[in-house]
Amino acid sequence: xxxxxxxxVRKGAHGGMQLVLTEDVQHLGKQGQLVxxxxxxxRNYLLPNGLATVPTEHNLRLLERYKIRVxxxxxxxxADLKVLAEQIQRVSVTIEANANDEGHLYGSAxxxxxxxxxxxxxxxxxAEMVKMEGxxxxxxxxxxxxxxxxxxxxxxxVLIVKPTK
Numbered sequence: 798x799x800x801x802x803x804x805x806v807r808k809g810a811h812g813g814m815q816l817v818l819t820e821d822v823q824h825l826g827k828q829g830q831l832v833x834x835x836x837x838x839x840r841n842y843l844l845p846n847g848l849a850t851v852p853t854e855h856n857l858r859l860l861e862r863y864k865i866r867v868x869x870x871x872x873x874x875x876a877d878l879k880v881l882a883e884q885i886q887r888v889s890v891t892i893e894a895n896a897n898d899e900g901h902l903y904g905s906a907x908x909x910x911x912x913x914x915x916x917x918x919x920x921x922x923x924a925e926m927v928k929m930e931g932x933x934x935x936x937x938x939x940x941x942x943x944x945x946x947x948x949x950x951x952x953x954x955v956l957i958v959k960p961t962k
Contacts, residue, residue: 894936
């Protein structure tokens with residue numbers, strides 16, 4: 798009976814395990830990068846979640862092909878987001894909110910309301926993309942910054958008005 802050979806993971810200069818990232822991992826590295834991590838982190842988190850792979854010749858070849866496909870997909874996504882950013886800058890959205898006579902809102906308008914108003918105009922913007930210091934609490938015209946991802950930013954004009962009776 799032949800014994801099964803365990804695939805040995807290469808040790809790095811600092812005694813950790815060497816892995817190749819298959820995804821971007823925050824605070825660790827970009828996809829395709831050879832990184833050295835503590836054995837427990839690699840074995841218990843990176844490998845089971847498919848974020849990294851063992852750097853064999855076969856895996857490195859597969860990763861090169863995969864990186865090309867991911868790069869093409871990322872470029873297409875960035876192009877779509879740039880078009881979306883231009884469309885957003887050309888529109889303004891109106892949000893109706895109840896307010897008192899001085900113009901102070903009874904509630905507030907935040908990222909959720911703004912993303913809902915933009916989706917109503919067929920512009921797919923999630924609430925996480927809306928970057929605000931705090932919610933809007935008064936009637937008026939505001940310019941709200943958006944971060945669409947991949948470092949693409951835009952701004953939308955938001956008009957807060959009282960509902961017409």
